[in-house]
Amino acid sequence: MSAALIAFVTTFALVMAVELPDKTFVATLVLTTRFRPKAVLSGVSAAFAVQALIAVGFGSVLTFLPDQLVSVIVGMLFGAGAAMLLREGFRTGDDDSHDSHDAARGGAGEVSFRRAALTSFCVLFAAEWGDASQLATAGLVARSAQPLAVGLGSFAALVTVAGLAVLLGRKIRTKLRPRLLQRIAGFIFAAFSLIAFGTAIFG
Template identity: 60%
Template sequence: MHTVGTALIALLSAFALVFVVELPDKTMVATLILTTRYRAWPVFVGVTAAFAVQVVIAAAFGGVLTLLPDRVVAGVVALLFGVGAFLLLKEGFSKDDEDEDTAATNGPATFTRIALTSFGVLFAAEWGDASQIATAGLSAKYAAPVWVAIGSFLALVTVAGIAVLVGRKIADRLRPKLIQRVAGVVFAGFALFALYQAITAAP
């Protein structure tokens, strides 16, 4: 059994490291973009669920996670972000008028659809990411996977909360079409970076 001190150190170490790593990372950017595109609450639920699954995987497998093939992981991430970029740019450059676009943005998208979309995007973004590897490493270091997972999860949720708050303020001031175009370009950038990683990764 772990002492209270060891558990607290593991939790705080995980929170501090993951928060610092993720604050300027694609996790925050992707969450912010999703919030400008969709309603905030289902986005937050979706990304939170993705974080929960990811930290459980990382904490459970510890250092083994770092042995996954980098090329395969990067290739899957590139594909998912590429599809997202295509859909966003297609919608952003469509010929619909502004009123119809606003209705389409706010109307048809159900809570479940938004949450599942957000889950998929953030699950892909976090797979093999620095925060997941850090969680795995700390889990192995402290031999306290539960406490490390809690610390990592709280850090990711905090970053997502900041992104959601910022995203809502931006969304109120920008046209939906512009948001979709910017989001598509950013997602395309993520896809290209992941593709570069896939190509240059060791086999």
């Protein structure tokens, strides 16, 4: 298996695990209850493409830095992502299905395709800033030196998650147990962080 394919598959799997229980899924679900699905999917896909490019660009810049410094930065990125995910995954007092129940309260609005797509773009573009998946994408680019494969893997995973939210709605959220997925993804991020720091210390 080529390095590019490994980078693509790794990124796709990791971003999928992160985003299925995250606000990307929920936000897309909520938007779909208010606007036409095609408009929502078009808008969020455009937002994901821009965010993936930004993350890849940041990760590519890291490749010009000394290897030890890159490992430290990557460790910090994955550490931040792990903290975000584990905090959400172990937070008490919230109902996993709360957001999806709220999403079901409204009906699809009579809004133009262009306006619905633009609204969806803005919502998801803002939501993805500093998100765990964006941190992961930048970190994987820096570690793998495969910016195209990582960028495509991240974008494909994000669009897949959005597509699932549009097509399956609340049903898939209850079946996948979002909190459990967040915990698993958080521990994976923590492991990647430790590996990166270990590389920086021991070479």
